[in-house]
Structures are given as C-alpha cells and as structure tokens.
Amino acid sequence: MQISSRFTLAVHIFACIDTFGCEYKVTSDFLAGSTNVNPVIIRKILGQLKGAGLIEVARGTGGTTVAKSLEEITFLDIYRAVECVENGELFHFHENPSTNCPVGKNIHRILDDKLLRVQNALEKELASITLADVKKDTEKYLGEENR
Amino acid sequence: MQISSRFTLAVHIFACIDTFGCEYKVTSDFLAGSTNVNPVIIRKILGQLKGAGLIEVARGTGGTTVAKSLEEITFLDIYRAVECVENGELFHFHENPSTNCPVGKNIHRILDDKLLRVQNALEKELASITLADVKKDTEKYLGEENR
DNA sequence: ATAAGATGTAACAATGATTATTACATCAAC
DNA sequence: GTTGATGTAATAATCATTGTTACATCTTAT
Numbered sequence: 001m002q003i004s005s006r007f008t009l010a011v012h013i014f015a016c017i018d019t020f021g022c023e024y025k026v027t028s029d030f031l032a033g034s035t036n037v038n039p040v041i042i043r044k045i046l047g048q049l050k051g052a053g054l055i056e057v058a059r060g061t062g063g064t065t066v067a068k069s070l071e072e073i074t075f076l077d078i079y080r081a082v083e084c085v086e087n088g089e090l091f092h093f094h095e096n097p098s099t100n101c102p103v104g105k106n107i108h109r110i111l112d113d114k115l116l117r118v119q120n121a122l123e124k125e126l127a128s129i130t131l132a133d134v135k136k137d138t139e140k141y142l143g144e145e146n147r
Numbered sequence: 148m149q150i151s152s153r154f155t156l157a158v159h160i161f162a163c164i165d166t167f168g169c170e171y172k173v174t175s176d177f178l179a180g181s182t183n184v185n186p187v188i189i190r191k192i193l194g195q196l197k198g199a200g201l202i203e204v205a206r207g208t209g210g211t212t213v214a215k216s217l218e219e220i221t222f223l224d225i226y227r228a229v230e231c232v233e234n235g236e237l238f239h240f241h242e243n244p245s246t247n248c249p250v251g252k253n254i255h256r257i258l259d260d261k262l263l264r265v266q267n268a269l270e271k272e273l274a275s276i277t278l279a280d281v282k283k284d285t286e287k288y289l290g291e292e293n294r
Numbered sequence: 295a296t297a298a299g300a301t302g303t304a305a306c307a308a309t310g311a312t313t314a315t316t317a318c319a320t321c322a323a324c
Numbered sequence: 325g326t327t328g329a330t331g332t333a334a335t336a337a338t339c340a341t342t343g344t345t346a347c348a349t350c351t352t353a354t
Binding site: 296303306308309311318321 | 328330332
Binding site for chain 2: 299300301302303311312
C-alpha cells in the first residue's frame with residue numbers, strides 16, 4: 001500500500017501558502033481549487049497540521065499561515081502530522097503468528113529490529129528535507145514560467 | 148497506509164523453509180499454520196516469490212525450496228516480489244492538481260525528486276538486509292529456547 | 295489407472311482506509 | 325445581523341487487503 005496522498009497534499013498546501021499568502025487569503029476553498037481535492041479533505045489536513053503546530057488557521061475570518069520558519073519544518077514533521085502510517089509503524093506485521101511454531105513464536109524478535117532499521121532510514125531522509133527546499137524549487141519553476 | 152503484511156509474511160515463509168525444509172515438506176498448509184494466515188493467501192505469496200525467481204514450488208508433490216543462496220536474497224527483492232506498493236511508487240500523489248494554478252501546474256516538478264530521494268533511502272536500506280541475516284538471528288533465538 | 299495430497303486460481307465476501315460530498319453549527323469582522 | 329469562513333458529523337463510493345470456498349490440475353505411490 002502506498003503512503004496516503006495526504007502527504008503530497010500537505011506539501012502542496014504549504015507551497016500555496018508561501019506563494020500566495022502575501023497576495024491572497026489562502027482558504028480551504030482556494031486550496032481545494034489548486035489541488036483539485038474536496039475542501040473538507042483540505043480542512044481535515046489543515047486541522048492535522050494545525051494540531052502539530054505547523055500552521056495557524058484563522059477561524060471566522062479565514063485564511064492560513066505558516067507557524068514556523070520554513071527551515072524548521074521537515075518532511076518528517078509533515079509526514080507525522082498527517083498520520084501516514086498507523087501507530088507510527090511503517091510495516092504491517094501479520095497479526096497472530098503461531099505460538100506453537102518455533103519460528104512463529106520468535107518471528108517478532110527476529111524481524112522487529114530489521115524493520116525498524118528500514119523505517120529509520122525512511123524517516124531520516126524525510127527529516128533531511130525542509131520546506132525551505134520546496135520554496136527554493138517552487139520559486140525556480142514558477143520563475144521560469146514568467147520568461 | 149502501512150506496507151502490506153505480505154512482506155513480513157514472505158520473510159516468515161523463508162525462515163520456515165530454512166528452519167524446517169530439511170526435516171519436513173514445507174507446504175502452504177504448514178506455512179498457514181505457522182503464520183496463522185489462510186493457505187490461499189500463502190499460495191498467492193508463494194506464487195509471487197516464485198515469479199521473482201526466489202523460490203521453487205513443487206507442483207503435485209508439494210513443498211517449497213529456496214532458489215538462491217540466502218546471501219543473495221535481499222529484503223528489497225522480497226519487497227518488490229510481493230508488490231508492496233503500486234507501480235513501484237512509495238508515495239501516492241494526489242491525482243489531478245489544477246493546471247490553472249501555478250503551484251498546481253508545477254507541483255510534480257517541485258516534489259518528484261524529493262519523493263524519489265526518500266524512496267531510494269528506503270530501498271537502499273531494504274537492499275542492505277539479506278536472508279542470511281534472518282537465518283543468523285533465527286538460529287540465535289531458536290537456539291536459546293533449547294537450553 | 296486411480297487415489298491421495300498438493301498447488302494454482304477463480305469467485306466472492308468482509309473489513310478497513312481513502313476520498314468525496316452534503317449539511318450545518320460556530321466563529322470573527324464588517 | 326449578515327457574510328464568508330472554519331470545524332465536524334454523517335454518509336457514500338471506491339479500492340486494497342485478507343479470508344474463504346470450491347475446484348481444476350498436477351505428481352507420486354499404490
């Protein structure tokens with residue numbers, strides 16, 4: 001199973017806030033238009049990002065702003081905020097290996113550290129990418145269009 | 148979404164073949180017992196592993212054997228064999244970002260290389276672990292039980 | 295040859311996560 | 325108080341996962 005599109009959606013949302021935040025009020029309807037995703041889905045993701053302290057959402061008046069500097073927000077922060085994997089565990093382990101079988105009884109002890117190594121590698125790379133990187137490339141590609 | 152339990156099941160299957168293959172005939176029913184998973188599911192995974200050239204399954208007579216040396220089979224081989232992610236892509240990108248929005252129009256160009264970096268980090272770590280590592284720990288933990 | 299035991303696979307159902315959608319209560323500012 | 329927005333509940337559609345039954349097919353042993 002793939003990682004939920006909530007992740008790419010969240011990054012897309014940040015790119016919009018950064019690009020359009022000065023000029024326009026970035027509402028869930030605006031973001032729904034840019035992403036082509038239902039506004040309620042957007043609001044749910046905004047709620048998760050807000051809960052993680054990454055953005056601020058204005059009640060009543062509307063609009064969204066980034067809560068930290070872009071260098072401080074990593075892909076790992078976003079990944080965790082939007083709950084891409086259950087329980088924080090990347091691998092879904094088969095639930096009830098037999099306790100009667102020597103292998104089944106020990107399979108968790110055999111495998112868990114290896115699965116964790118893989119998960120850590122993923123998370124380490126996620127942590128190495130920040131929204132400042134996204135901003136840089138956004139400006140680069142949007143800039144190219146205006147020539 | 149988590150990575151399908153087909154992956155941990157497949158590794159469990161290999162551990163069983165290696166541990167019990169000399170003494171018993173390792174059938175899908177045997178593996179179903181050890182994993183506590185339906186034999187048809189097991190047979191489907193066996194088919195995928197066989198298709199990837201990692202195991203051999205005896206028709207008619209029954210039983211499964213490993214097709215290569217354990218050092219040659221990495222977690223990445225298994226991960227790919229059991230099709231944990233669609234299309235080989237770890238991240239599910241939202242399908243139709245707006246082409247009218249400058250950000251929406253460029254979001255793939257902005258993000259794709261970064262997502263690929265993360266995916267590569269995951270796959271590199273998967274490639275660094277082999278079934279020989281699993282065998283070593285299996286023997287270690289099963290050995291401890293007989294004391 | 296045929297019976298036994300196994301694999302390969304189709305068909306179908308149950309479950310659960312994802313995503314879309316409607317509806318509405320609530321909030322802040324004019 | 326009207327307006328435009330957020331927060332959230334409720335419901336449905338879709339899809340992948342996993343379980344299950346059933347059966348054709350294959351190999352070996354009798």
